[in-house]
Amino acid sequence: MNPDLKAERAGASFDPKALTPHLYGGQARLERFNAVRRLIEEDPVFRVDDYYFASREERYTRAMEKTSRLVQLVKQHNLSEEESIVMRLCIREQLPLGLHWVMFIPAIKGQGTPEQQKKWLPLAQSLRIVGTYAQTEMGHGTFLRGLETTATYDPATKQFVLHMSDHGPHAFIVQIRDLDSHKPLPGVSVGDIGPKLGYDSMDNGFLKLDHVRIPRDQMLMKFAQDPKPSPVWIHVWSPERPDDFAQVSESGAYTRPPNTKLSYGTMIYVRSVMISDAARHLQAATTIAIRYGVVRRQSLLEETASKETQVLDYNSSQQQLFPLLGWAYACHFAGQHLIKMYQDLQASLNRADLSMLEYVHGTTTGLKALVTTIASEGLETCRKACGGHGYSRFSGLPDFYQDYVPACTYEGENNVMKLQCARYLVKCFRQAAKGRNLAPEMSYIGQATKPSHTSKPLNLDGPDAWLHWKIQSRVLEAKACLSLAAAVRELDRQLGSTSKGKAWNNAAEPLSAAALEHSQVVMLRLLEGGIATPSIADTARRALESLRSLLALKLIQAQAPALQLANLLSAMDVQHLSTAVTKLLAVVRRDAVALVDAFDLSDHFLNSALGRYDGQVYEALYAAAQKSTLNATPVTRAVQEHLQPLMKFSRAMLGMPKL
Amino acid sequence: MNPDLKAERAGASFDPKALTPHLYGGQARLERFNAVRRLIEEDPVFRVDDYYFASREERYTRAMEKTSRLVQLVKQHNLSEEESIVMRLCIREQLPLGLHWVMFIPAIKGQGTPEQQKKWLPLAQSLRIVGTYAQTEMGHGTFLRGLETTATYDPATKQFVLHMSDHGPHAFIVQIRDLDSHKPLPGVSVGDIGPKLGYDSMDNGFLKLDHVRIPRDQMLMKFAQDPKPSPVWIHVWSPERPDDFAQVSESGAYTRPPNTKLSYGTMIYVRSVMISDAARHLQAATTIAIRYGVVRRQSLLEETASKETQVLDYNSSQQQLFPLLGWAYACHFAGQHLIKMYQDLQASLNRADLSMLEYVHGTTTGLKALVTTIASEGLETCRKACGGHGYSRFSGLPDFYQDYVPACTYEGENNVMKLQCARYLVKCFRQAAKGRNLAPEMSYIGQATKPSHTSKPLNLDGPDAWLHWKIQSRVLEAKACLSLAAAVRELDRQLGSTSKGKAWNNAAEPLSAAALEHSQVVMLRLLEGGIATPSIADTARRALESLRSLLALKLIQAQAPALQLANLLSAMDVQHLSTAVTKLLAVVRRDAVALVDAFDLSDHFLNSALGRYDGQVYEALYAAAQKSTLNATPVTRAVQEHLQPLMKFSRAMLGMPKL
Ligand SMILES: Cc1cc2nc3c(=O)[nH]c(=O)nc-3n(C[C@H](O)[C@H](O)[C@H](O)COP(=O)(O)OP(=O)(O)OC[C@H]3O[C@@H](n4cnc5c(N)ncnc54)[C@H](O)[C@@H]3O)c2cc1C
Ligand SMILES: Cc1cc2nc3c(=O)[nH]c(=O)nc-3n(C[C@H](O)[C@H](O)[C@H](O)COP(=O)(O)OP(=O)(O)OC[C@H]3O[C@@H](n4cnc5c(N)ncnc54)[C@H](O)[C@@H]3O)c2cc1C
Incomplete structure (x- = not known):
């Protein structure tokens, strides 16, 4: 154990081991998860020592091998659905069958009729067939109404011809490969879209359908059999929702679904998963950067010091890393809360009670944008905080970033998400201005409508x-209100002089800012809610409260001039704020290692020379480098083929002195 | 040609072809550069169609092949030093011999005695030997004084034993490989450090020296022969400077150099190169995102519109991309200016006039941090502005980012750079407060010392x-002064209650902010200076002025509350500011394509399906995907080996209905 890391652990104000179970739903659950984790980490198929040296083809092939082994383990140990999800999360890799589990199966569950479910679910669940989710086209992702692939119903043959329709997007099950040879069927062109920033282990694909015919009952049309559908989990790549519950009769009659909003409920689940994903990534990155930050010594904070400074003692490191540690906890608790919110929403929708829907939808759009932005940028911040060694893939950080950052784009592009959240906020604002009651979580918005001169x-x-x-x-609430009021002011100014579309577009920036401010309020509430879990020991709670305070105060500090200008803070308040932040940095510094240790991420999962539990970073870096494929021979092929001839020619021509 | 792109070009207010020569030093120079570019782009060795499909080993091998061909072309066409640099810049790849040219040779030129230069330069220039620059150790990068590799002089053999010294860092020429076999010499362990976030084409190496002996005259010690050394270009990886001009006599006597600051001059050159590099990357990324932004249509800005909106018409796209376009121009002009500044500095130092030194050093530290941050974050902003397709490596953007972002770390880690700049600013502030005169570029700082209640x-x-x-x-200047005054206030408050080291550390955040604010002032001045080049046609100048105004106003807008609070802007001023920004977005929108066309980056260099001059983006994406290595066979090895057995087993066990 590195002595600096040991000293940090000895000096912490609380025991991280006592906190961990409360993060994962109690001791019993944690133990079950750990047992699953051991299954993965002790199995040679899941070894990670080849991870950084594999080509894209090898990454993909190994990921497929891991997938296959995973399926065997689930069967062999008779694991529950939840345990098999935990198992997948232990594998730090996008699995090529990921979409089969998180999109194809849920789509059938969510949108298929009982007959369709009966037919397709057992096939899919047993992997007799494997599916994907192909919605985005080259020309359309965000704007689903613009999709150009069409399906024409041919009543004569009772088939759809995938070619033409104008009823908006629908979901179909289309067989694209032969069951035996796995080759594409006639009319189907399918392939890999090529290398990406990350996702090397995935063969994200393109698909072209040329007059492909499928039977009528392969259009998912739950609503036909079930006039009061319960909205269900289905993964959707866009803010605009397909008409999940439309139907086409045998004769070809098309029926619109009763309420397209019903399927909104399902997005919440996806968003909760995404927020948990942000949490996991931020936990990993802060674990690496903070552990390395106490092991790494560089420069002298005081010229007279006898030892170089641990880089985590630099204020700039703390200012960058500690708020991210706060976000890691906030995302963790928020992800858990959103699952509950989703369940509550399901229950209320099943009672035909739509009252929660708008708040949940309006708010989670903003959360999606805020959280994916903070997490992806935060991963790079953590990487840079490790200096030059952060650039090595052995640090673990490059891969975390490359695989995480597309979350800013999929499941609703972030710019679009912020604007959707803003639409909801403006609606709330207008209602509050008319004296109407808002959802309790939103009632704070009322302040935004008060004249500013009344503030103290x-x-x-x-x-x-x-x-x-x-x-x-x-x-935090006052700050969000300030921002919303400014956005509405700008929007109204624009509405006074131009069309509605242009006005919203011209006011996009303050509107997006308001969406992020509201999302901060929600996230900090969820963080506070998580910390308040009664079972957490007081020592750990106090450490978490300091972390929350630091995050909240940093957010407030970023807007201090605006708050002061609006007469919400005095100059003295701002001065005190700055003093409080300085104090909190020191408090959090003491417990930083314990706070990341509590996440209990394994060395196997981190796969990081810098983030190791034992802090033996230089040894690990050096050992890993030895395995570089370019070191397989003392002289590389490149040098032999291209450099040596050049040098030898030059020496032969010009002569070579003895050195 | 894509019709939207054609329409944009027809509608521009100026002719980009008339602007291009003024960016590259006139028509004659531009033509010479284009001739060099053609040599590269027409040569099959430099083809880029394999770029995105190559493994790391292949990338490295191809880059070596390109290097070798480059050397041949330079010889064959008898190219000048400048032309060969231009030639290297046409190759969008880190070349494995890059360090030989930009560090090894310059180090000998800059630090070697005339004898050493006479011996080593011809060998290096003709590639009879190839060198690198190995300074950073595993444990030390930023803090050079902490380096642990040492060199002990053994007067008996007149050799250095690379093992132990306490005089601070020095530069040695050490042969590490055998001239014939290219294998490492005894006592030398050398190898590749392994895969990184980017830089796939480079074998960045590790090096271990075990009591390696070298002759005394392989310590670079120019000063021994040349008591008034002219500071020269030498690439240095750290803010702390090695004692370039120290000497060790035959008997082993050590002499310190006369003024370690003399070598500061040389850093300026490196920083100018880095700023030009930022320019090139931002130019490439904005070219791609802006061309794609007019080709890509998505969603309806007005519900009643008949055509989907070009995504560049969304306010959020404009707010993100246009300031970056402004920075691309600012960095371009700044890079050119810094070269001149470097030459002036050289000249004045040769006259033993040190008056420019402090300003240039103090300011370029901040510029380095500001510019590398904006460029690297900007590359990702451009990528995300392309939605899902930006995540494909075929967009070109992932690779630009991965290869550029280490600039935030090398040549002085950015956090450290900001603090160095801040030190200089605080010094200026204190001098101004005492009524002393500052360098003319800094005299604006005087305002920061005035009491705030006097502002109007x-x-x-x-x-x-x-x-x-x-x-x-x-x-902009007032804003920088506001920030500096706040930083000094905080620093003084800290100095009142704690040690000097701790006080500077506790005040790091406002100090760093002040450094960035000052750097913005300098960059915007340089942008304005570049635009004012008399030869630029009025139409182009007007377009550039709008771009500059937009960038300046966005920077001001970001601090509007603080400026208003400080009574520097009225509420009405801020309102007008917002109106001006909205207007400018529309003005810049009209010329956006022309402004990127003027950079004249070739399709070969961009290597981007989205950024093509002809706008045929979907065709290019689709064609590129066909070449993915995973598409070589209709069924991948991964599927054959791992997925098919699983599926077949499951079907055999459970039966399979006819689909
Ligand atoms: C790793 C990855 C995996 C994916 N997996 C799948 C999958 O399995 N199945 C599937 O079907 N799809 C998948 N997708 C596609 C994904 O859903 C889309 O990329 C995403 O919805 C964004 O849409 P787009 O690409 O059309 O972006 P665009 O909408 O074209 O975005 C381009 C730019 O236009 C702007 N813009 C667009 N509309 C508006 C608007 N109304 N207002 C303001 N600005 C706007 C955006 O802000 C952005 O800057 C995946 C994408 C990625 C990156
Ligand atoms: C792609 C690449 C190529 C390179 N090529 C070469 C090469 O050819 N030759 C060579 O010799 N080197 C090379 N380097 C190494 C490079 O010079 C160092 O990585 C760089 O100087 C940063 O130093 P470090 O890695 O020690 O970071 P550290 O200094 O360890 O930084 C870690 C953290 O500590 C913080 N920190 C450190 N000191 C201070 C301080 N005084 N105040 C506040 N914060 C501080 C930093 O902000 C950072 O967050 C290369 C690096 C990269 C990424």
Whole structure:
């Protein structure tokens, strides 16, 4: 064990091992998860020592091998659905069958009639068939209404010809490969789209259908049999929803679904998964950067010091890493909360109660954009905080970034998501202005409609007053209201002089800002809610509260001039704020290693020379480098073929002195 | 030609072809560069169609092949030094011999005695030997004084034993490989450090020296022969400078160099190259994102529109891309200016005039941090602006990012650079407070020392008043002063209660912010200076002025609350500012394609399906995908080996209905 890391662990104010179970739903669940994790980590198929040296083809092939082994293990150990999901999460790789599990099967469950489910689900679940989810076209991703692939129903043959329709997007099950040879069927062109920034282990594909015919009952049309459909989980790549519940009769009559919003409920699940994914990535990256930050010593903070400074002691490292650590916890708790919210929503929708729908939909669009942005940018911040060694793939950080960052684009492109959230906020604002009641979570928006001259500064009596959640949440809300009021002002100004579409477009920037501000309020509430879990020991809670305070105060500090200008903070409040932040950095510094240790991510999962639990970073880096494929021979092929002839020619021509 | 792109070109307010020569030093120079470019682009060795499909080994081998061909072409066409540099820049790849040219040779030139230069330069220039630059150790990059490799002089043998010294870093020429076999010599362990986030074509190496002996005259010690050394270009990886000009006599006596700051001059050259590099990358990325932005249509801005909207018409795209286009031009002009500044500095140092040194050094540290941050983050912004297709390597953008982003780390880690710049700024502030004169470029800092209650708002009489450079530069300067004054206030507050080291560390955040603000002032001045080049046609100049105004106003807008709070802007000024920005977005929108066309980057260099001059993006994406190695066979090996057995087993066990 590296002595610096050991000292950090000895000096922490709480025991991370006591916190871990509360992050994963209690001791019993944690133990079950750990047992599953061991199955993976002790199996040679899942070894990670070849991970950084594999070509794309090898990565893909190994990922397929892992997938196949995973399926065997699930069967062999009779694992539950939940355990098999945990198992997949232990494998730090996009699995080529991922879409089969998270999109194809759920789409059949969510949109198929009972007959369709009966036919297709057993085939898919037993892997007798393997499916994907092909919605985006080259020309259309965000704008689903613009999709150009069409399906024409031919009543004579009771078939769809995948070629032409104008009813908006629908979901079909289309066989594209031969069951025996696995070769594409006639009329189907299918292949890999080529290398990407990340996702090397995935063969994301293109698909072209040329008058491909499928039977009528391969259009998913749950609504035909089930007039009051319960909205269900289905993975959707876009803010615009396909008409999941439309139907086409045998004679070819088309029926629109009763309420397209019903399927909104299902997106919440996907978003909760995405937020948990952000959490996992941020946890990994902060674990690596913070452990390395106490092992790495560089430069002298005081000229007279006898030892170089641990880089985590530099204020710039702390300012960058500690808020990200706060976000890692916030995303963790938020992901868990959203699952509950999804279940509540399902229940209320099944009672035909749509009251929650708007809040949940309006808010999760903003959360998706905020969280994926913070996590992806945060991964690069953590990488850079490791200096030159962060650029090595052995640090683990490049791969985390490359595989995570597309989350900013899929499941609703972030610019589009922010604007959707803003639409909801503006609607709330207008309702509040008319004196209507808002969902309880949104009632704070009422402030935004009050005239600004009535505001009074906090006038706190010292830096410590800033440590109270009540104060923090009040200012965070005030800040979001300030931003929303400004956005509405700009929107109204634009509406006064141009068309509706242009006005919204011209006001996009303040509207997007308001969406992010609201999302911050929600995330910080969820963080606070998570910390308040009664079972968490007081020592750990205090450490988490300091982390939350730091994050909240940094967010407030970023808008301090605007808050002061709006007479919500006094100059003295801002001064106290700055003092409180400096104090909190030192408090969080003490527990930084314990706070990442509590995530309990394994060395196998991190696969990082810098983030190892034992802190033996230089040994690990050096050992890993020895395995580089370019070191297989003392002189590379490139040098032999191209450099040596050039040098030898030059020496022969010009002569060579003895060195 | 894509019709949308054609229409954009027809509608531009100026002719990009008339602007291009002024960016590259006139028509004659441009033509020479184009001739060199053709040599590369017409040579099959430099074809780029295999670029995205190659493994790391293949990338490295191909890059070596290209290097070898480049050397032949330079010889064959008798190209000048400048032309051969241009030739290297036409190859969008880190070349394995890059360090030989930009570090090894310059180090000998800069630090070697005349004898050493006479011996080593011809060998290196003719590639009879090939060198690298090995300074950073596993444990030390930023903090050079902490380096652990040592060199002990053994007067008996007149050799250095690379093992132990305490005089600070020095430069040695050490032969590490055998001239014939190219194998490492005894005592030398050398190899590739393994895969990185980018730089696939480079074998960045590790090196271990075990009591390796070299003759005394392989320590570079120019100063021994040349008591008034002229500071020269030498690539250095760190803000802390090696003692380039120290010497060790035959008997082993060590002499310190007269003024370690003399070698500072040389860093400026490196920084100018880095800023030009930022320019080239931003030019490429904005070219791709802006051309794609007019070809890509997605969603309806107005519900009633008959055609989908070009994504460049979305405000969020414009807000993100147009400032980056402004930075691309700013970096371009700044890079050119810094070369001149370097030459002036050289000349003044040769006259033993050190007056420029501090300003140039203090300012370029901040520029390095600002520019590499904006460029690297900007590359990702451009990529995301292309939606899902930006994630494909065929977009060109992933590779630009992966190869560019280490610039934030090497040549002085950015956090460290910002703090160095801040040190200089604080010094200027203190001098100004004492009424001393500052370098003319810094005299604006004087404002920062004035009491804030004396400030008066601009009170502009309308949005158009914001379009004047005088107003913009005045507010940019005021903004930088505001930030510096706040940083000094915080620093002084800290100095009142803690040690010097801790005080600077605790105040790191406002200090770093002040450094960036100052750097913005300098960059915008250089942009304005470049635009003012008399030879540029008025139509093009007007377009560039709008771009500059947009960039300046966006920077000001980001700090509007602070400026208003400080009574430097009135509420009405801020309102006008917002109106001016909206107007400018539309003006820049019209010329966006012309402004990127003027960079004249070739399709060969961009190697981007999305950024093609002809806008045939979907055809190019589809064609490129066909070449994916995973498409070589209709069924991949991974599927055959791992998926098919699983599926077949399952079907055999459970039966398979006819589909
Ligand atoms: C790794 C990865 C995996 C994927 N997997 C799948 C899959 O399995 N199945 C599938 O069907 N799809 C998949 N997708 C596609 C994904 O769903 C789309 O890329 C995504 O929906 C974004 O749409 P787009 O690519 O059309 O972007 P575009 O909408 O073209 O975005 C381009 C630009 O236009 C802007 N823009 C577009 N519309 C608006 C608007 N209304 N207002 C303001 N700005 C706008 C965006 O902000 C962006 O800057 C995947 C994508 C990735 C990156
Ligand atoms: C692609 C690439 C190519 C390279 N090529 C070469 C080469 O050819 N030859 C060579 O010799 N080197 C090379 N380097 C190494 C490079 O010079 C170093 O990585 C760089 O100087 C940063 O130093 P470091 O890695 O020690 O980072 P560290 O200094 O360890 O940085 C780690 C963290 O500590 C912080 N930190 C460190 N000191 C301070 C301080 N005083 N104040 C505040 N914060 C601090 C940093 O901000 C950072 O967050 C290369 C690096 C890369 C990425």
